[in-house]
Amino acid sequence: MTTPVLNTVLVRCSHTYQDELTVGDTKLLLDTTFRPEWHRKISAEVVAVPRKLNTRxxxxxxxxxxxxKAGDTIYFHYFGLTKENRLDTEDQDLYAIPYHEIFCKVREGVISALNGWALVEPVEVKSGSAWIGTDSEKISTQEGILRFIGHPKxxxxxxxxxxxxxVVFSKNADFINTIEDKDYFIMQQEDLLATQPQKANEIESDYAGPRHYYETSPFYLSPDHD
Incomplete structure (x- = not known):
């Protein structure tokens, strides 16, 4: 079996893009050549772990x-499953993922943040009569509910x-990934700036997640459209 020596985790993934979308009973194929990083998979099953890390x-x-450990599902940076990281072996589905780019694992259905990472659930707050989303274009302070935090480095x-x-966190830490069908801000723990009391007008369960580019098209019909 192929065993990584330093700093990388081997994963197996046969299909590296999320190129299908189901709307009702209809399955659509997405064009992944437009902004391919939006469609690249960020998870895979672990095949082998490194013998040691070069911490220098x-x-x-x-x-x-x-x-x-082998058998875990790990989530990582969207540059993980690229041709640069694919191993030139008989098993063409093997990729070497840099250890420091892995931010969480899933084992037996349980999510765990890893070394120095934190997963924060976005929230919506009601301000007057307007709804304010969590994207940085609408609000200056980034806030959310801390859901998973790993051991510190x-x-x-x-x-x-x-x-x-x-929690309140650095504005430049506000990138969202979908982990086990739910959206989280993914950040290093040093990006957590402060804690705040829960707000009475805070809505967690109604957060719909980031909109995909095809949903902004004037020709896109939502699944609820009559």
């Missing part, structure tokens, strides 16, 4: 092994936060 490299400083202190806290 800046990107791996403070990381530690032991949180991932070995060279960083543990934060005094826990799952369920309402």
């Amino acid at each position: 490299h800046t990107a791996y400083r403070g990381l530690k092994l032991g949180e991932i 070995t060279d960083q202190p543990a934060l005094n936060v826990q799952a369920g806290d309402r």
